[in-house]
Amino acid sequence: MNVILIGGGGREHVIAKYISKNPKVENLYALPGNGGISKFAECVKISAEDIDGIVKFAKDNAIDFAIVAPDDPLALGAVDKLEEIGVKCFGPSQKAAEIESSKIFAKELMTKYNIPTAKYKIFSKIDEALSYIAVSDCPIVIKADGLAKGKGVTVAENFKQAREAVMSCMKDKTFGKSGERILIEECLSGPEVTVLAFTDGKTLIPMVSSMDHKRAYDGNKGPNTGGMGVAAPNFYYTDAIADECMKKIFLPSVNALNAEGRTFKGCLYFGLMLTKDGPKVIEYNCRFGDPEAEAVLPLLESDLFEIMLAVREERLSELEIKFKNAASCCVVVASSGYPASYLTGYEIDFGDAEKIPGVEVFHAGTKREGEKFFTSGGRVLAVTAVAEDFAQAREKAYEAVKLINFEGARYRTDIGG
Numbered sequence: 001m002n003v004i005l006i007g008g009g010g011r012e013h014v015i016a017k018y019i020s021k022n023p024k025v026e027n028l029y030a031l032p033g034n035g036g037i038s039k040f041a042e043c044v045k046i047s048a049e050d051i052d053g054i055v056k057f058a059k060d061n062a063i064d065f066a067i068v069a070p071d072d073p074l075a076l077g078a079v080d081k082l083e084e085i086g087v088k089c090f091g092p093s094q095k096a097a098e099i100e101s102s103k104i105f106a107k108e109l110m111t112k113y114n115i116p117t118a119k120y121k122i123f124s125k126i127d128e129a130l131s132y133i134a135v136s137d138c139p140i141v142i143k144a145d146g147l148a149k150g151k152g153v154t155v156a157e158n159f160k161q162a163r164e165a166v167m168s169c170m171k172d173k174t175f176g177k178s179g180e181r182i183l184i185e186e187c188l189s190g191p192e193v194t195v196l197a198f199t200d201g202k203t204l205i206p207m208v209s210s211m212d213h214k215r216a217y218d219g220n221k222g223p224n225t226g227g228m229g230v231a232a233p234n235f236y237y238t239d240a241i242a243d244e245c246m247k248k249i250f251l252p253s254v255n256a257l258n259a260e261g262r263t264f265k266g267c268l269y270f271g272l273m274l275t276k277d278g279p280k281v282i283e284y285n286c287r288f289g290d291p292e293a294e295a296v297l298p299l300l301e302s303d304l305f306e307i308m309l310a311v312r313e314e315r316l317s318e319l320e321i322k323f324k325n326a327a328s329c330c331v332v333v334a335s336s337g338y339p340a341s342y343l344t345g346y347e348i349d350f351g352d353a354e355k356i357p358g359v360e361v362f363h364a365g366t367k368r369e370g371e372k373f374f375t376s377g378g379r380v381l382a383v384t385a386v387a388e389d390f391a392q393a394r395e396k397a398y399e400a401v402k403l404i405n406f407e408g409a410r411y412r413t414d415i416g417g
């Protein structure tokens, strides 16, 4: 089969590596891919957001199957447009992807179908939003409705921060149209869990749970990032909680999307908080998390491409999906300055990191020149180690990270700590 993989981060690197093990994948192209992905796929200079360019490439190259991994092309309807020209896709339609691209849609869906989540109010007028926060208790959470590259959420500790967040969304239009409407939410507390699940709209199979570390610095300090590291499985996610989530959150979410005529096929991401009143949904994403995918997919024993085909063809119930009885630790190595501005173009020295058994180095922001690799993004590498238990996985991941060098390389030292 001729296959295209849309995207160019660490998540796409792990997907490329695992699907290329399947002999059905004869020709794999990544649009645009990155340095690491180029070891498994031919990288083509077409942006993940250039939907017309992607569709033209698929037509010109007789593509049979597409994996649309990032949120932006899913929100722009890449799957609908590729399916229209006969390309089968792993990933949700534009209507189903709205579960991520509109937080207001997701909230209204949860309310309608009794799926536990934080209490909220929707605002489209600055004055009304400001009057509401003036009489609310802090902390309080302000969220831009639309996609905002992971930066649209503020957990405001006091009225001043809440006011600034409202002004930034609605007056300064920091997130453009995404911030025209906002949500103001009750602030929940408790451990956070990510559960990624394969679903074809009929069956839902959760993957191993995980814990992302969103803040930039040790001790969960500093600004939010796309994710600085992951521990999997998540220590807090017991079997009893998993059962409760299946009954009260996962299956009701799939059923709700079906009932709304927005059947979801692909990977549904549940961002959960385990509150004292039970698990609640913080957010849905319509795709694999990044870096969660780099920690969770290495624990998958079954063939990823077969699962993706089964999801598309609605035969997920026929598969037995197995995970290793092991743990993984993923540490992101970032450019100095990330998530604010940073410099790129530094050569990466991997040392012998990749020779450590159980260690895989995924490229998030690199470019390749011959056999050399250079930094090209904020998050540069996602270094994952798999071992029998988490303590060993963590030790190996850090052993590998310490062997890697590039100018300004920075990482958190407390992933899963």
Ligand code: AMP
Pocket: 118, 141, 150, 151, 152, 153, 155, 185, 186, 187, 188, 189, 192, 214, 224, 271, 282, 283
């Ligand atoms: P998001 O961009 O939706 O993933 O949100 C970023 C982070 O903000 C989450 O991982 C949580 O840590 C935090 N957050 C979002 N909503 C809430 C909430 N209602 N209560 C407490 N924390 C929240």
Ligand code: GLY
Pocket: 212, 226, 227, 285, 288, 289, 290, 291, 292
């Ligand atoms: N790591 C969080 C996300 O992928 O949205």
